Amino acid sequence: MEFLPFDDEAMTALFLDKITREDMERIRLFRYVSLDSIMGLLEACSIRTLQEGEILLQPSRSNTDLFLILSGKVRIHLESMDSDPLTILGVGESIGEMSVLDGKLTSAFAVADEICQLLVMDEDILWSLVHSSHAAACNLLAILTCRLRNTDRVLTKSNHLDEVYQLYGTVDALTGIHNRHWIDDALDRLCRRCDVGEIPLTVFMIDIDHFKLFNDHYGHLCGDRILHSVARILADHVRPSEPLGRYGGDEFLIVVPHVDESEADWIGQRLCQSIREAPSISVEGRDLPHPTISVGLATKKAGQTTRELLDAADQALYRAKNKGRDQFSR
Structure with a gap:
């Protein structure tokens, strides 16, 4: 000096x-x-x-x-x-x-x-x-x-957020997990925190395979049972520090900080396996076809926006579907 x-x-x-x-x-x-x-x-x-x-x-x-x-x-x-x-x-x-x-x-x-x-x-x-x-x-x-x-x-901002959360709610009524409004907010916060601390973060975009065809054939009641079952299985396989939410329709989003790419790949594989090996689902005594999921992974890059990260996960999800579904892809 x-x-x-x-x-x-x-x-x-x-x-x-x-x-x-x-x-x-x-x-x-x-x-x-x-x-x-x-x-x-x-x-x-x-x-x-x-x-x-x-x-x-x-x-x-x-x-x-x-x-x-x-x-x-x-x-x-x-x-x-x-x-x-x-x-x-x-x-x-x-x-x-x-x-x-x-x-x-x-x-x-x-x-x-x-x-x-x-x-x-x-x-x-x-x-x-x-x-x-x-x-x-x-x-x-x-x-x-x-x-x-x-x-x-x-205080003013806090009161405003309280009003917004009361308007939109934070929990999806059908599945019991958080809704898109909550998971979007959680993802924004984690992205900012990981940028500051240079912490790795991976987003998992999940889609139930052939869900529209299933819904059309078996009806919305059976489709709702599948959605609820998949959501509960996913919730059982994430930690409290890993936000999970229903992103819309049959799509789910999981945000996982503090893992490198190899660990993230293992999580993607484990999620697919957990759905594949889950007990059968029945409605009114009738067994339903067993669901599978496709998972798209995207690990946040330096300078990447939240929107760009989600787009990367969405593109990876389509790659998983194009490769035959019931698997994960980057």
């Missing part, structure tokens, strides 16, 4: 090999604040380095420090570490001010998105800064105002 000259020897001693005046001036809390006038307070602060993925704060914990980002980025998650980040904070922004000021427990996860360097200011130093600098007090008020507006925006 190239160091800029300092006017004050004490400040130079404090930040030598740690931080420059330019770094300090990028912090929102210090905007229009004379750094020389608060030198004594800055000397009492410390520097903390976070490694990528390291947790700085987590919900329901006490916190007495304000963290100011000197370099790197920090993700904020509300519900869990697996949820989409509420926001990503960068250089100059602050973390932990709400819990310091109101004395209540923290309400979110703060996690290093990359290697970060933080200036750590405890609550006594913060209150001393507010009392000694009108500009810093105004900056803190502006920061809190932004936080409150962001909270209102999140």
